[in-house]
Amino acid sequence: MNVLIVGGGGREHAIAWALKKSPKVNKIYAVPGNAGIAEIALCYPEIKSGDFDKIAEFLKKRKDIGLTVVAPDNPLADGLVDFFNERGHRAFGPVKSAAQIESSKAFSKQFMKKYEIPTARYEVFDDYVEAVKYALSSKHPLVIKADGLAVGKGVYVCENTRESKHAIDELMQNKKFGKSGEKIIIEEFLEGPEITILAFSDGKTFAPMVSAQDHKRVFDDDKGPNTGGMGAFSPSRFYTADVAKDFKENIMKKTLDGFKKEGIIFKGVLYFGLMLTSEGLKVIEYNARFGDPETQVVLPRLKTDILDIFNACVDGTLSKLKIEWEKNCCVCVILASGGYPGEFEKGLPITVKDIDDDVMLFHAGTAKSGRKLITDGGRVLGVTVCGKSIVDARAKAYKNIESIKFENMHFRKDIGIKK
Numbered sequence: 487m488n489v490l491i492v493g494g495g496g497r498e499h500a501i502a503w504a505l506k507k508s509p510k511v512n513k514i515y516a517v518p519g520n521a522g523i524a525e526i527a528l529c530y531p532e533i534k535s536g537d538f539d540k541i542a543e544f545l546k547k548r549k550d551i552g553l554t555v556v557a558p559d560n561p562l563a564d565g566l567v568d569f570f571n572e573r574g575h576r577a578f579g580p581v582k583s584a585a586q587i588e589s590s591k592a593f594s595k596q597f598m599k600k601y602e603i604p605t606a607r608y609e610v611f612d613d614y615v616e617a618v619k620y621a622l623s624s625k626h627p628l629v630i631k632a633d634g635l636a637v638g639k640g641v642y643v644c645e646n647t648r649e650s651k652h653a654i655d656e657l658m659q660n661k662k663f664g665k666s667g668e669k670i671i672i673e674e675f676l677e678g679p680e681i682t683i684l685a686f687s688d689g690k691t692f693a694p695m696v697s698a699q700d701h702k703r704v705f706d707d708d709k710g711p712n713t714g715g716m717g718a719f720s721p722s723r724f725y726t727a728d729v730a731k732d733f734k735e736n737i738m739k740k741t742l743d744g745f746k747k748e749g750i751i752f753k754g755v756l757y758f759g760l761m762l763t764s765e766g767l768k769v770i771e772y773n774a775r776f777g778d779p780e781t782q783v784v785l786p787r788l789k790t791d792i793l794d795i796f797n798a799c800v801d802g803t804l805s806k807l808k809i810e811w812e813k814n815c816c817v818c819v820i821l822a823s824g825g826y827p828g829e830f831e832k833g834l835p836i837t838v839k840d841i842d843d844d845v846m847l848f849h850a851g852t853a854k855s856g857r858k859l860i861t862d863g864g865r866v867l868g869v870t871v872c873g874k875s876i877v878d879a880r881a882k883a884y885k886n887i888e889s890i891k892f893e894n895m896h897f898r899k900d901i902g903i904k905k
C-alpha cells in the first residue's frame with residue numbers, strides 16, 4: 487500500500503520511519519514533509535497541511551494512495567479527516583467533532599467533569615473583567631490556558647497575581663493566539679511528575695502504547711516558558727503496574743465510556759497528558775493525535791507493523807490485533823533554534839558529521855537550500871537513541887549531539903533525568 491503523511495515535523499518523520507519498516511508499505515508521500523522525511527518519502531513542500539483543496543487534488547491525481555495519516559493538530563481540528571471521508575479517501579485520524587477533545591479545552595474539561603475523570607478543578611471565562619476578578623482573588627500558583635490550539639504555548643503557570651493578570655492580558659486583550667484565547671480556562675495548579683500515554687483507537691477500543699515523558703520547559707531544571715517539547719524518553723519510571731491499573735480503570739475506561747455516551751467515534755491516536763499527583767493520576771489534557779516529541783521515543787519501540795495498526799484503527803478491528811513492544815528504553819533530545827519558543831532565525835546551515843548507526847536523527851524543522859541542509863523551524867532535529875536503559879540511551883544521544891552544529895543551536899542537557 488502507498489501511504490500519504492500530512493505534516494512536516496519530527497513526529498511525522500518518526501511515523502514515516504516506522505512505515506518504512508513495513509514490508510507492506512510501498513511508497514510513502516508527505517505534504518509538506520521536510521528535508522529528513524524526503525530521505526525516505528516523496529515530499530511536496532509546496533502543499534501545506536492546512537491546504538485541503540490542494541491535498542484533495544493531489545490524492546485525485548495520485549490514485550495509488552491507500553491511506554492518509556493526518557498527524558498535526560490544526561488540520562484535524564479543521565476537519566481534514568471529514569473532508570477525506572466525504573471524498574472516499576481512507577484516513578487515519580479523528581474527525582472534527584472527535585478532535586474537539588483537543589481543540590477546545592473548555593469542551594474537554596466539561597467532558598471530564600461529566601464523566602468523573604480526574605482532572606484539575608477549573609472555571610471557564612469569556613469575559614475579561616470577570617476573568618481578572620476571579621484570578622486576582624484565587625490562590626496561587628494558578629494555571630491559565632487558552633481554550634483553543636496555540637502550538638503548545640497557550641498555557642501559563644502563574645506564581646502570583648501579577649503573572650495571572652499578564653497571562654489574561656496576553657490571551658484576551660493582546661490576542662496572542664487570536665481566536666484561541668477568546669475563551670480561557672483558569673484552573674488549579676497540580677503538582678507531580680507528568681506521564682504521557684498515547685493510545686491507538688478504532689472508535690471502539692483503546693490500545694495504549696508504552697509510556698513516555700516529555701520535557702516541556704525550554705531550559706534545564708524545567709525553567710523558562712513552555713515549548714512544544716524539548717525532549718522525551720520512554721518508558722516513564724513513574725508508570726508502574728499500579729499506576730497503569732489506575733490509568734486503565736479511572737481514566738481510559740471512563741474516557742471510552744464517555745465517548746460512547748456522547749456519540750463520539752474517535753479513530754486515531756488519543757494522547758493522555760497525565761500528572762501523578764498525591765491524590766492519584768489526573769488528566770492535564772487530551773490531544774487528538776500523536777505527541778511530539780513523544781512519538782519519536784515511542785515508535786522506535788514498536789515491534790508490530792504500524793500499517794496493520796493504522797488499518798485496524800480505520801477499519802474498526804483493533805481488538806483483533808496484538809500490539810508488541812521492545813523491552814528497551816529510548817531517549818530523544820531536541821536541538822532547537824536559539825530564541826525558540828520566541829522569535830528565531832531560519833535558514834541557518836546545519837552540519838552533521840559521523841553519527842552512529844543506531845541514532846535516529848528525526849528532522850523537525852529542516853529544509854534544503856540547494857544541496858545544503860538548513861534550519862526551518864523552532865525545533866530543528868530530534869536526536870533519538872534506544873538502549874538497555876535510559877542512562878545508556880541518553881549517554882549515546884548526548885555523545886552524538888557533539889557531531890551536529892548550527893548557529894545558535896540550543897538544547898537541554900537534562901533530558902531523561904526527570905524528578
Ligand code: AMP
Binds near residue numbers: 631643674675759771
Ligand atoms: P497542556 O497544554 O494543557 O498540556 O499544558 C502544558 C503544560 O503546562 C503541561 O504539560 C504542564 O506541564 C503544565 N500544566 C498544565 N496544566 C497544569 C496544571 N493544572 N497544573 C500544573 N501544571 C499544568
Ligand code: GLY
Binds near residue numbers: 715773776779
Ligand atoms: N509534546 C506535547 C504535545 O505533543 O502536545
